[in-house]
Amino acid sequence: MLTKSCIAAFCLVLFQGVHLTNGSLAEPTPDGQHRGMQTRIIGGSVADAQRYPYYTYVKISTEYQTATCGGSLIAPDVVLTAAHCLSLTYDTPTVDAFVNSTSRKYSDGEFYRKSIKLVVHPGYNQSPLDHDVGLIFLDSPAVGVPLVKLNRDAAVPISSNPPSATAIGLGLAGVVSDDFFNFYDYAKRLMNVQIAPVSNTACIKVYGSAIVGNGTLCAGGDGKKGTCSGDSGGPLLMKGSSAQNDVQIGVTSLGPEDCAEDGYPDVFTRVSYVAQLIDGQVCKFSKSKPASCTATLKPSSKPSFKPTSGRA
Numbered sequence: 136m137l138t139k140s141c142i143a144a145f146c147l148v149l150f151q152g153v154h155l156t157n158g159s160l161a162e163p164t165p166d167g168q169h170r171g172m173q174t175r176i177i178g179g180s181v182a183d184a185q186r187y188p189y190y191t192y193v194k195i196s197t198e199y200q201t202a203t204c205g206g207s208l209i210a211p212d213v214v215l216t217a218a219h220c221l222s223l224t225y226d227t228p229t230v231d232a233f234v235n236s237t238s239r240k241y242s243d244g245e246f247y248r249k250s251i252k253l254v255v256h257p258g259y260n261q262s263p264l265d266h267d268v269g270l271i272f273l274d275s276p277a278v279g280v281p282l283v284k285l286n287r288d289a290a291v292p293i294s295s296n297p298p299s300a301t302a303i304g305l306g307l308a309g310v311v312s313d314d315f316f317n318f319y320d321y322a323k324r325l326m327n328v329q330i331a332p333v334s335n336t337a338c339i340k341v342y343g344s345a346i347v348g349n350g351t352l353c354a355g356g357d358g359k360k361g362t363c364s365g366d367s368g369g370p371l372l373m374k375g376s377s378a379q380n381d382v383q384i385g386v387t388s389l390g391p392e393d394c395a396e397d398g399y400p401d402v403f404t405r406v407s408y409v410a411q412l413i414d415g416q417v418c419k420f421s422k423s424k425p426a427s428c429t430a431t432l433k434p435s436s437k438p439s440f441k442p443t444s445g446r447a
Contacts, residue, residue, distance in 0.1 A: 176304045177395035178360035179328030184237050187303055188378055189283040190325060191216075192236035193271065193368060197226040205304050205369025207283045207383055208234050211276030211423035212248075215285075215413065216368030217386055217404070218259035218269040228253070234277040236305060237325045246277035254416055256409060265350025267388040267404045269368075270416055276423040281377075283370060286384040289407045291373065292332040292352075299329045300354050300384060301374050302401070304366035328362075330355035333400045341399055350408035352385045358397025362387050371403045 191206035191214045204220035214232050221228065230250035233241065241247070250271045258266035292300065305325055331354060338353035347353065354371060355361040362369070371385030385403030393399075406413075418428035 176302065176326035176328050176361075176366060177363055179302075179326040182237070182303060182325045182327040184324070186378060187237075187325065187327070187381075188235045188280050189381075190234075190236060190303055190369070192233040192305055193220060194231040194233075195220060196229045196231070199226070203365050204367045205365075205387065206232065206271065207370040208277060208280055209282055209285060209383075209413070210417050210421050210425055211278060211280070211282070212273040213417050213421050214271040214273065215370075215383070215386065216269050216271060217388055218255040218267045219388070220368045221253050221255055221269040221271070222259070230271055232271055232273060234280055238305070246280065248273040248275060248277065250274070252420060254420070256412065262345045263348030263351065264346050264388060264402070265348045265404070265408060268386050268409050268413070270413065270420075272420055281379045283372070283378070284380075284382045285410050285413065286373070286382050286406045287410045289405075291382075291384060291407070300332055301327055301329055301372045302354075302362050302366065302369065302387065303327045303372070304362060304369045304387075328360045330360050330401070331357070338400055338402070342402065346389070346402065350405050351388070352403045352405040353400040354385070354403065355390075355395065356398055356400035357395075359395060361395035362390055362401045363394035 189208040191208055193204040193206045193214065193216055195202045195204065202220070204216055206214040206216035206220075209215045214234070221230070230253060232248045232250065234246035234248065236245050251274045252272040253269065254272075255269040256266035259268075303325060333353040333356060335347055335349075335351065335353065338351070339347045341356075352371070366387050367389075369387045370383040371387065373382045373384055375381050383406050385406060388402050388404050390401040391399035414427070418424055421428075
């Protein structure tokens, strides 16, 4: 039995087993493998095909399982995602990234890349869940794709007057059940949904301080809109006038078993809390370093990310 605070990627594996049992087919990738689309946005709408070019569909594969997550391009060869997406098993995963993914089918507009290095935050799996972030370094840059900006202001969003935030994902629009099976209604295009941030004080009352801390951000919980299984790792955004002006404030981490359940907000890693560590890793390992990676960049006094198993 799953709990109310079921981590999205763990639920994803269970959903995927049911999906495959029901015989749904997945689309082929360029290397002949299959893309099992298991993401889900609840209560959202179809996104403009060119609005979120930095959105990245992430496929994680081991010998025994395949799972999917979202991500965002933060440097030409670096994708930001959730740590739990890269830590599904003790096996070393193979990670494929599809930058500028806008539908369930692979298209010519996507940049298909393989990972050459995976790193996860050293604080992941500690309490509270403040560090559910990981980085995927790609084998070649996605040239010309607008990058999403990372929020560095700890006061954003302001909990006393919360603005609307936007979550995006490729996924399920809902589930229809009969007497024997669940049938998954897949969206055909990238979805987006607006959800209101919730104060940490209110969120702790729901999930407890073992999950919600200074490095987490909660949003949604109105019973109508939210993220779900497989949206893990995707961005929570403060939208600007264009993709170049969007600011990522969160990374999708976990939520209630019954997605978009009334009274149970979705939980995100707060980007401002981990931005300095992200900067350090990008500047250290990226082969397409941003201009900010100069000698004037202050070194972090905090521990660096750690590689996932087998990816030193």
